[in-house]
Amino acid sequence: MDATIYHNPACGxxxxxxxxxxxxxxxxxxxxxxxxxxxxxxxxxxxxxxxLTVREAIREKGTPYVDLGLDNPDLTDEQLLDAMVATPILINRPFVVTPLGTRLARPS
Incomplete structure (x- = not known):
């Protein structure tokens, strides 16, 4: 089976x-x-x-989430995506993509 994991080796x-x-x-x-x-x-x-919603896919812990003002509930999905693309540590992990589907594997 083909599988891709979007991985951060520093993350347990x-x-x-x-x-x-x-x-x-x-x-x-x-x-x-x-x-x-x-x-x-x-x-x-x-x-x-x-x-998931875009907000559910954002990582808060150990990131500049609050410093960037991303805790503002009025931000749009587009604004949140802009932040995630510019600052990839904001992408929650790990995403696993297979032919059977895509999951955010939290918890593993």
Missing amino acids: TSRNTLALIRAAGIEPTVVEYLQEPPTREQLVAMIADAG
Whole structure:
């Protein structure tokens, strides 16, 4: 099975998810998204395919979420996506994309 994980090796949940995928006998394509962020179009597709809202796909902990004013409930999805594309650490992780679907693997 083809699988892609948008991975941050510094994240325990991301490391655990990668280990689970490999334990299932699948060697996924590993995209270290902080060095190789998804395009805006890819990000929009992953969020939609996972059945999430844009706000649900934002990582708050350990990011400049509050410093950038992203906690403002009046921000639009477009503004939130702009921030995620400009600052990829704001993308929650790990996203896993397979032919069966896309999931934000939290918890792993």
